[in-house]
Amino acid sequence: MKELIEYIAKTLADDPSQVRVDEIEGSSSVVLELRVAPEDMGRIIGSKGRVANAMRTLLRVLGGKEGKRVTLEIVESPTAEAADGEVAPVDEAAPTEAEVVEEVPIADWEMPSDEELLAAPLEEEIYETTGEQAD
Amino acid sequence: MKELIEYIAKSLVDDPSQVRVDEIEGTTSVVLELRVAPEDMGRIIGKKGRVADAMRTLVRVVAAKQGKRVTLEIVE
Numbered sequence: 001m002k003e004l005i006e007y008i009a010k011t012l013a014d015d016p017s018q019v020r021v022d023e024i025e026g027s028s029s030v031v032l033e034l035r036v037a038p039e040d041m042g043r044i045i046g047s048k049g050r051v052a053n054a055m056r057t058l059l060r061v062l063g064g065k066e067g068k069r070v071t072l073e074i075v076e077s078p079t080a081e082a083a084d085g086e087v088a089p090v091d092e093a094a095p096t097e098a099e100v101v102e103e104v105p106i107a108d109w110e111m112p113s114d115e116e117l118l119a120a121p122l123e124e125e126i127y128e129t130t131g132e133q134a135d
Numbered sequence: 136m137k138e139l140i141e142y143i144a145k146s147l148v149d150d151p152s153q154v155r156v157d158e159i160e161g162t163t164s165v166v167l168e169l170r171v172a173p174e175d176m177g178r179i180i181g182k183k184g185r186v187a188d189a190m191r192t193l194v195r196v197v198a199a200k201q202g203k204r205v206t207l208e209i210v211e
Binding site: 003004007008011012043046050051053054055057058061062 | 139147190192196
């Protein structure tokens with residue numbers, strides 16, 4: 001399955017060197033992540049997603065032969081992400097305002113005394129985690 | 136173009152040895168004739184011609200890069 005998509009994408013793309021397909025296999029389903037150069041995103045997806053859907057149709061036939069459901073995801077190639085601002089990547093790992101730990105200006109900060117430190121309750125988590133990992 | 140259709144068809148069929156693609160090239164248009172084993176016709180055309188249309192969509196992108204129009208015919 002991976003090979004088919006790789007072959008098709010490399011044939012269609014202007015920059016075949018940036019085509020990458022990762023296959024994540026479950027017991028009854030397969031996820032294919034296709035990465036292409038930002039300049040090739042339009043051609044690989046096609047108007048109204050026609051090209052992407054054509055690839056999905058072919059994958060469904062292939063998946064059917066193996067009794068698997070196939071999902072094709074098209075991801076912008078991370079290496080060239082900054083080159084073209086056409087599709088702004090959403091940085092999910094970036095903290096929102098509420099999650100930013102308040103900073104105390106250094107001048108206003110004093111080392112707490114030993115008594116204060118001992119009296120302070122133990123905090124389980126000093127920083128709130130976002131619960132999401134960077135891609 | 137021929138190679139793309141050949142690769143796709145061979146991936147989908149049960150009997151890749153019987154896949155054959157002929158390319159008839161004009162100045163602005165290309166006709167691709169795809170032949171597969173009779174048992175594979177259903178799979179290669181698909182329900183309501185969906186698989187055939189998917190192949191047409193993909194080959195059209197390649198043809199457009201070369202400034203050509205392409206017709207994919209599936210022949211028994």
